[in-house]
Amino acid sequence: MNDLRYNFTRLFDGRTGLDTLSKTTAKIGLILFLLTMLTHSNIVYVLALIFAAYTAWRVLSRNYQKRYSENQKFLSMTSGIRRRYNTFAFDVRNCITKARQRKSYVVFKCPNCKQKHRAPRGRGKIQVKCRNCRTLFIKKV
Numbered sequence: 001m002n003d004l005r006y007n008f009t010r011l012f013d014g015r016t017g018l019d020t021l022s023k024t025t026a027k028i029g030l031i032l033f034l035l036t037m038l039t040h041s042n043i044v045y046v047l048a049l050i051f052a053a054y055t056a057w058r059v060l061s062r063n064y065q066k067r068y069s070e071n072q073k074f075l076s077m078t079s080g081i082r083r084r085y086n087t088f089a090f091d092v093r094n095c096i097t098k099a100r101q102r103k104s105y106v107v108f109k110c111p112n113c114k115q116k117h118r119a120p121r122g123r124g125k126i127q128v129k130c131r132n133c134r135t136l137f138i139k140k141v
């Protein structure tokens, strides 16, 4: 087992490994393989194989300098898209979290300063002390 791990580590010695470009081509390849299963299209299948082979070739490549500059080029070419995607992914996560909170929490405003508060749903009448203006008020949750 240790031998196997050793050999596995050795395999990647001095190789490029998974950089962002390889991760992206790997994901595209995977999506294309899934599409192949859905569409049974030969063209999609060949494209999937090309992406898979290209990814494997880049990961195992010993010309680290060249792969590195390819990756840098890819990063600068796609920085706009990746930033937009990250913002989008963040918004989606934010939305899901908020929806989940709405389910188990009640959000209400302080009657005095409009500071937002939240409390677990189903507690009945609770006394709330506003953390902003220190007003005490009763809220049914």
Ligand SMILES: [Zn+2]
Pocket (backbone or CB within 6 Å): 110, 111, 112, 113, 114, 115, 130, 131, 132, 133, 134, 135
């Ligand atoms: Zn307040």
